[in-house]
Amino acid sequence: MTLPGKLLVFTAPSGSGKTTIVRHVLSTFENTGFSVSATTRSKRPHEIHGKDYYYLSVETFKLWISLDAFAEWEEVYEGQFYGTLKSEIERLTALGRNVVFDVDVKGAMSIKQLYPKETLTVFIKVPSMEALERRLRLRGNETEESLKKRLTKAREELTYESHFDVVIINDILADALKEADEIVQKFLF
Numbered sequence: 001m002t003l004p005g006k007l008l009v010f011t012a013p014s015g016s017g018k019t020t021i022v023r024h025v026l027s028t029f030e031n032t033g034f035s036v037s038a039t040t041r042s043k044r045p046h047e048i049h050g051k052d053y054y055y056l057s058v059e060t061f062k063l064w065i066s067l068d069a070f071a072e073w074e075e076v077y078e079g080q081f082y083g084t085l086k087s088e089i090e091r092l093t094a095l096g097r098n099v100v101f102d103v104d105v106k107g108a109m110s111i112k113q114l115y116p117k118e119t120l121t122v123f124i125k126v127p128s129m130e131a132l133e134r135r136l137r138l139r140g141n142e143t144e145e146s147l148k149k150r151l152t153k154a155r156e157e158l159t160y161e162s163h164f165d166v167v168i169i170n171d172i173l174a175d176a177l178k179e180a181d182e183i184v185q186k187f188l189f
C-alpha cells in the first residue's frame with residue numbers, strides 16, 4: 001500500500017509525555033494532522049469527543065471491527081479497546097496533511113508494517129519507572145487499580161524500544177520538545 005502523505009507514529013508507555021509531545025508537534029508543523037483514534041475507555045473531563053478520541057461502546061467498537069473500519073486495533077488494557085480508523089488516514093491525507101499518531105507499541109508496529117516506506121516510528125521514554133509513576137499520579141486521572149495496570153503495561157512496553165526508528169528520552173520537557181522538532185523537521189522536509 002502507498003500513501004500520498006507521511007506517517008509519524010509516536011508511541012510510549014502511558015504517562016511518558018506522548019500527548020504533550022504530540023500536541024507540540026501538531027501546533028508547530030502546519031502540514032500535520034492528528035489521527036483521532038476510537039476507544040472504549042471513558043472520556044477524561046477535559047477531553048472532547050471527535051478531537052481527542054471517538055468514544056465508543058464495546059458493542060459499537062466490535063461492530064466496526066467486523067466492518068473492517070480499522071487499520072489496526074488493540075485491546076490495550078483488559079476490556080479497553082483502542083483503534084486507528086482507516087477513515088482518519090484517508091481524511092487527513094486527502095487534505096494534504098502528514099498524519100500524526102499516538103498509539104501503543106503494538107499499534108505502532110502494525111502501522112509501520114502496513115506503510116513501511118511512509119512511516120517513522122518514535123518511541124518516547126521516561127528516565128525511570130519512578131518518574132513515570134510520579135507523572136501518572138500528578139496527571140491525576142487514575143485510580144490505584146488503573147495506575148497499577150498502566151505501570152505493569154509500561155514495564156512490558158519498555159522492552160519494545162529496539163523496534164522503533166528513533167527514541168526520545170523525555171526527562172527535561174523543553175529538551176524533548178526540541179529533539180522532537182528536529183526529528184520531525186528532518187523527516188517531513
Ligand code: ADP
Pocket residue numbers: 012013014015016017018019020021135136138139170171172173174176
Ligand atoms: P502520555 O500521553 O504518554 O500518557 P502525557 O503527555 O499525558 O503522557 O504526560 C503525563 C503527565 O506528565 C502529564 O501530566 C504531563 O504534563 C507530564 N509531563 C510530560 N512531560 C514531562 C516532563 N518532561 N517532566 C515532567 N512532567 C512531564
Ligand code: 5GP
Pocket residue numbers: 011012013014018037038041072073074076082083084085102103104105106107108
Ligand atoms: P490513554 O488511555 O492514556 O489515552 O491511552 C492508552 C494507550 O492507548 C496509549 O499508549 C495510547 O497511545 C494507546 N492508543 C491510543 N489510541 C490508540 C490506537 O488507535 N491504537 C492503539 N493500538 N493504541 C492506541
